[in-house]
Each structure stands twice: as structure tokens, then as C-alpha cells.
Amino acid sequence: VAISGRYNDELPKLTPTGWTVLGFLSICPRNGYQVHQAVQRSVGHFWGVSYGQLYPQLKVLQEQGFITPSDATTDGGRQTSWQLTERGAEVLDRWLRIEPAPPQRRDEGMVKLMFADHAGPDAMLSLIQQRRTEAGRRRDLAEAVIPDPHGPDQASRGPNAVLATSLVRAHTLALANAELAWCDQAETMLAEQGQMS
């Protein structure tokens, strides 16, 4: 069934994390540790990358020829800084154009709230307050990140790169604020219910 030499549009199989790593290396060369940091800082709350995934995936990316040790690895060579190859940039571009997997959420706190009436109003209140703290922290973190057009993450990228970063930040803020507003609403409703009984 093979139509030889015509597999240009078949994407190599990488885990989602692998693609993410490739994406972060497309911004600037980094070692594994720095990739981890960058992920945490910028997309940490909707995409995690643990070391248990990171280093094996770096190896895979290299084997596929998508990344190569950077010229800038001036240090003794202990830590290796990785950069995209031309082929890496190519496949990344193609990956970006195919439809993303639908977002997944696993929100145990919300599930608990669904049944928390069994445990009484105090349990419900506690669940709401936990959300508030978490959402507040998320908002503060996102607010602290001011996209610096001259930082290593933005330099030598087009103006759209700054835009992309801003959009992601705005998204985090929008959702965090919505969550906080919901917390207020929820507490009010809970209090009202309490008065009636």
C-alpha cells in the first residue's frame, strides 16, 4: 500500500510533551533544566512537564534529528543546550497547523463540591475557599509576568511572538478572574441558603 517517497505530510509520532519541548526550543536554545523552568513560568498552569518526561523526550527529539546540541554550548559540555534543526522547525510548523487535542480537565475539587452537601455547608465553604486561594495565586503569578520584548524569550522573534505571549497571559488572567468572581457568587449563595434553614 506504500506510495513510495510521498510521506511528506505524515507527522512523526511524539508525545504531546515532546512537541511542547520542541516548541520551547524554537524560541531560544536551552538545556533541559531551562526548558522545565520556561514551561513552568509561562504555561505551567495548563501544561506541566516533569523531568521524567523531559529528558527522555529530548533524547527522542535528537534521535529524530529535530534538535541538536547548540553551538552556544561553550561550557565544558556538562549541560547541553539544545537548538532546533531545520527539520525540527519544519515539523513543528506542521504540528502547529493540525487541530489541537481537545482540552482536558481533571478537577477533583469541583467533583467534591457536587456531592459536598452530604458533608454539610462547612465542607462546601472550604472547597470554595480553596479554589479562591488557588485562583488568586494563579492570577498574581500571571500578573507578575510582563512580556519583555528584549528578553531572551522574545528577542529575534517577530512582533507576533510578543502578541502570542500576551494572549496566553490574558487568557490566564481572564479565567482566574472568572474563577474568583464565581467564588464570591458561590459564597453568597451558600450564605443565603444557610439563613433559610
Place this chain on the structure above:
Amino acid sequence: VAISGRYNDELPKLTPTGWTVLGFLSICPRNGYQVHQAVQRSVGHFWGVSYGQLYPQLKVLQEQGFITPSDATTDGGRQTSWQLTERGAEVLDRWLRIEPAPPQRRDEGMVKLMFADHAGPDAMLSLIQQRRTEAGRRRDLAEAVIPDPHGPDQASRGPNAVLATSLVRAHTLALANAELAWCDQAETMLAEQGQMS
């Protein structure tokens, strides 16, 4: 090291999905298929339960003595309706009181947006529009669910049960609306950027 007879506060090990199933059975007796439906309908967009998890977990729950075939299994016995045992209600209550796992998100679309400047403004726009459709669908679904105080899901539960359902619904709506608002904002910003270049 065992202090005999004093392990009252150790919770049995179930997967998060197992607890969720137990929670849904605490509302009213159901068979596996119905649990799946109920989960989809009410918490589907932040908690999924696949059959590959569901049926094995039902078996575990039974082995632990947390659920038992319902008296209401009037049918020939082909499909079994499950209900909580007293012990099941007890452990559920304790599970509700311990702190929920932090929410997990895996949002590939957002990650792509982060790098989508490589692929051009059209790719960015497409990612935003996909989010819009998805968020719209989510909002419409949540809006359609009017908590019915007399339905099988609410009957014989206290007033707080209706409250809990409403809170979850409000949460879904709040986040979906925030997402939609962000989409508008994002498209505007993208258009502005386009004019400048």
C-alpha cells in the same frame, strides 16, 4: 508498628474515578451505563469516566463493601443497579473532607498558540476560533441543564443538593463566558497587529 483496631481515619485506596463513581451512586442507585451518562451530563467537561475505568472500579467498590446491588434491580438481573452501603456513605463522607487534588489541565491548543507566530496569523486565528466554538458548545450544554428539584437526581436530597448542582453549573457558565470574552479580545488584538504590519 500496628496499633490494632485504630485505623478509622485511613481511607481505602481508590482511584479518583472510583470516588467519583461512589459519589454519583450516593445521589441515587444506577447501573454502570447510567453512571456514565450522569457523569457526562453534569461534570463531563471537567471530569471524564470511560468504561474502561468504570466497570473495573464498580467491581472494586463492591469488593470493598461500599456498594451493593440495589433492591430496585427488578429486571431479570442482566443490568445491575448499584446503591451505597452504609459503609460506602461513611467513607465517601470522609473523602469529601480531605483536600482535593490540585486541578489538572492539559490544554494543547493554548500551547500551540504560544508558538503559533511561527505559523503565521492565520494559524493563530484558527486556534482562537476553535476555542470559541468549543466554549460556546460548553456554555449551551450547561445552560440547557436546568436543575430539576423533583428529578431523580435531586429528589430525597436536602436543599443543599440543589445548591451544589447550581454552583457547578454556574462555574461552567462563568468559565465558558470568560473564554468567549477572551476570544473576542484576542481576535481584536490579532486584527490590530495585522494592520500595523
Place this chain on the structure above:
DNA sequence: GGAGCCATGTAAGTAGTTACATGATTGA
């Protein structure tokens, strides 16, 4: 000379999805 960060990895375990398989019941 010790605390804390930088840096790289591996092994075992967990939680979950997908695809497959089967068959009964119901309504058009």
C-alpha cells in the same frame, strides 16, 4: 563546609483512553 540551586537522568508505578467484543431490547 554546608545550604541551596543547577543539571541529568532512571525505574516503578498510576491513571487513564482506545479499540475491541458481545449481546439484549426497543421502536420504526
Place this chain on the structure above:
DNA sequence: TCAATCATGTAACTACTTACATGGCTCC
């Protein structure tokens, strides 16, 4: 009688996390 829905399950696979292990560098 055929399609759709109801109903129950298993096997293989995937992606990810946690815990562990190691060691260098830096600043106080």
C-alpha cells in the same frame, strides 16, 4: 428486520508522575 440505544466488559497501550540517585557549582 434493521438501526439505534442499552448494557457490560477486557486487553493493549499511552502519557504522565513520583521517588530515587547522583554530582557539580556557588555563595555565605
